[in-house]
Amino acid sequence: MKVVSPSTMRELDRKAIEDMNVPGIVLMENAGREVALAVKRLWDEDPLKKKRKVVLFCGKGNNGGDGFVAARHLANMGFEPIIFLVAEPEAIKGDAAINYHIILNMDISVIIIESGEDLDKAREHCGDAAAIVDALFGTGLRGEVQGTGRQAIELINSLDVPVVAVDIPSGISGETGKVLGAAVRARETVTMALPKMGMVLYPGAAYAGKIIVADIGMPSSILKSVKAEAELLEKDQVAGLFKPYPPDAHKGTFGRVFILAGSAGMTGAAALCSLAAARSGAGLVTLGTPESLNDIMEAKITEVMTLALPETPQRSFSIKALGKALEFSSQCDAAAIGPGLSRQDETRDFIRQFVAACPVPMVIDADGLNALAEKPEILAGLKVPAIITPHPGEMARLLSTDAGAVQEDRVGAVREATKRFKCTALLKGARTMIAAPEGSLWINPTGNPGMATGGSGDVLTGIIAAFLARGMEPWEAAAAGAYIHGLAGDLAAAAKGEISLIASDLLDFLPEAFSKFEARSSNTQPIDG
Numbered sequence: 001m002k003v004v005s006p007s008t009m010r011e012l013d014r015k016a017i018e019d020m021n022v023p024g025i026v027l028m029e030n031a032g033r034e035v036a037l038a039v040k041r042l043w044d045e046d047p048l049k050k051k052r053k054v055v056l057f058c059g060k061g062n063n064g065g066d067g068f069v070a071a072r073h074l075a076n077m078g079f080e081p082i083i084f085l086v087a088e089p090e091a092i093k094g095d096a097a098i099n100y101h102i103i104l105n106m107d108i109s110v111i112i113i114e115s116g117e118d119l120d121k122a123r124e125h126c127g128d129a130a131a132i133v134d135a136l137f138g139t140g141l142r143g144e145v146q147g148t149g150r151q152a153i154e155l156i157n158s159l160d161v162p163v164v165a166v167d168i169p170s171g172i173s174g175e176t177g178k179v180l181g182a183a184v185r186a187r188e189t190v191t192m193a194l195p196k197m198g199m200v201l202y203p204g205a206a207y208a209g210k211i212i213v214a215d216i217g218m219p220s221s222i223l224k225s226v227k228a229e230a231e232l233l234e235k236d237q238v239a240g241l242f243k244p245y246p247p248d249a250h251k252g253t254f255g256r257v258f259i260l261a262g263s264a265g266m267t268g269a270a271a272l273c274s275l276a277a278a279r280s281g282a283g284l285v286t287l288g289t290p291e292s293l294n295d296i297m298e299a300k301i302t303e304v305m306t307l308a309l310p311e312t313p314q315r316s317f318s319i320k321a322l323g324k325a326l327e328f329s330s331q332c333d334a335a336a337i338g339p340g341l342s343r344q345d346e347t348r349d350f351i352r353q354f355v356a357a358c359p360v361p362m363v364i365d366a367d368g369l370n371a372l373a374e375k376p377e378i379l380a381g382l383k384v385p386a387i388i389t390p391h392p393g394e395m396a397r398l399l400s401t402d403a404g405a406v407q408e409d410r411v412g413a414v415r416e417a418t419k420r421f422k423c424t425a426l427l428k429g430a431r432t433m434i435a436a437p438e439g440s441l442w443i444n445p446t447g448n449p450g451m452a453t454g455g456s457g458d459v460l461t462g463i464i465a466a467f468l469a470r471g472m473e474p475w476e477a478a479a480a481g482a483y484i485h486g487l488a489g490d491l492a493a494a495a496k497g498e499i500s501l502i503a504s505d506l507l508d509f510l511p512e513a514f515s516k517f518e519a520r521s522s523n524t525q526p527i528d529g
């Protein structure tokens with residue numbers, strides 16, 4: 001699903017109104033009605049709370065205008081709306097003013113909030129409300145919220161009443177998801193036409209609650225043609241990336257994966273990564289391993305073959321492994337390099353030379369990225385497609401900045417990485433995002449904090465390698481990988497809780513995650529009906 005910034009949304013509104021002659025007041029009518037319906041649904045869900053009072057906090061802009069429309073429909077549905085207008089009535093203009101006057105004509109209560117004392121009075125009204133509608137600020141918010149607007153937000157958050165936010169929780173930047181001083185914590189957000197970046201990115205996503213995308217009558221041609229800032233990955237779209245298995249599938253059909261991972265003390269990373277590839281549909285998985293670790297790996301992993309390679313005295317890959325590793329990779333469909341390789345100098349040289357010469361698409365993670373941080377030009381010069389999968393710390397090393405700066409602007413960081421290194425970049429963290437060199441940006445909605453555990457990234461690398469080997473484009477492999485990895489994590493967390501989630505749980509829940517997608521071999525017919 002497309003996700004847009006406030007400025008893109010304004011341009012869509014402008015096109016609908018000016019180019020297609022859809023009156024703005026029609027859009028506002030649909031918006032407000034959808035908000036009223038959302039309140040009604042919340043009310044229907046909770047039969048114990050048959051209170052009919054709905055408090056609407058409205059600002060002076062069009063977001064407030066949506067609130068006035070919602071109040072009218074709520075009154076018509078039999079609710080008792082009360083409006084707290086956090087603005088001077090004279091400041092309301094245009095379509096919002098038209099709807100404000102209808103409200104006055106309908107004798108719906110409007111209480112004007114000009115000071116903190118007025119808000120104290122408002123508090124008394126709110127306690128027995130069935131719901132609160134937050135129509136203070138929408139995408140027109142500029143800079144930090146101050147004064148009574150901010151006090152109103154704090155009041156809303158202090159109440160134990162479910163909140164439906166109009167378009168975006170007031171106080172959240174529609175562009176970045178940052179809290180501009182203070183922001184409303186909503187149960188649901190009814191967002192108009194398309195979700196906004198600020199409610200998909202954290203912390204805004206946490207404030208928005210459940211997101212309902214409302215059809216406000218924006219012409220579909222406008223929505224189709226818009227160049228969105230990002231796409232939020234959806235289940236159907238990910239499902240579409242899995243082509244059905246032909247009934248005569250054999251091991252070679254779904255690709256051979258070569259994984260270079262592990263060193264003394266980090267054999268687990270190698271096991272998790274290679275087993276994840278095997279669990280993700282790769283036909284054959286071979287793990288290249290420092291030779292003295294070979295027996296350990298053979299015992300640890302049953303479904304994966306091993307290739308013992310020359311090692312350093314510290315039992316990590318030595319530069320002498322290069323020839324054999326490159327030769328083997330040429331017989332494979334995709335490679336993965338990085339998990340648990342160590343930061344030994346010689347191993348670092350091996351990684352750099354392997355990546356520079358690898359003849360097949362590859363995913364580079366962890367120590368693979370650390371080895372390239374001082375030589376990022378290797379990435380930019382690759383002749384084969386590559387995916388890098390850094391966490392914020394690794395991304396910071398690649399971009400010569402710090403992890404705080406990466407987290408401060410995750411979208412900017414992942415876009416910069418794909419531009420600078422000319423490969424697909426996947427930035428891990430809450431809302432993993434994937435940027436492709438041609439400019440697209442994908443945001444993954446699956447996953448949970450329990451997945452921030454050692455080895456989780458190794459599993460992701462293995463999944464992506466398997467998808468590359470089955471012929472997905474790099475962005476597809478990265479996007480589908482992030483989605484399935486997060487889904488396995490969500491299923492694992494639902495079964496075991498987030499606290500004790502470990503990376504091997506992700507492997508255990510991959511089959512269930514895949515079962516939600518698998519396009520089964522379409523031509524296989526049951527023999528006896």
Ligand SMILES: NC(=O)C1=CN([C@@H]2O[C@H](COP(=O)(O)OP(=O)(O)OC[C@H]3O[C@@H](n4cnc5c(N)ncnc54)[C@H](O)[C@@H]3O)[C@@H](O)[C@H]2O)[C@@H](O)CC1
Pocket residue numbers: 013017024027028031059060061062063064065066136137138139140141142143144145146149166167168192216
């Ligand atoms: N035709 C349209 O453009 C449509 C707009 N819609 C609604 O309109 C909203 C956007 O409306 P607007 O652009 O009027 O703006 P908003 O209603 O989002 O609010 C901004 C208002 O608050 C003021 N303001 C901005 N920053 C402030 C700050 N830091 N502290 C205090 N006051 C501040 C602004 O002067 C403006 O009046 C959307 O979020 C959506 O809810 C919908 O009605 C659908 C159609």
Ligand SMILES: [K+]
Pocket residue numbers: 063134135136137138165166167168169170
């Ligand atoms: K709002």
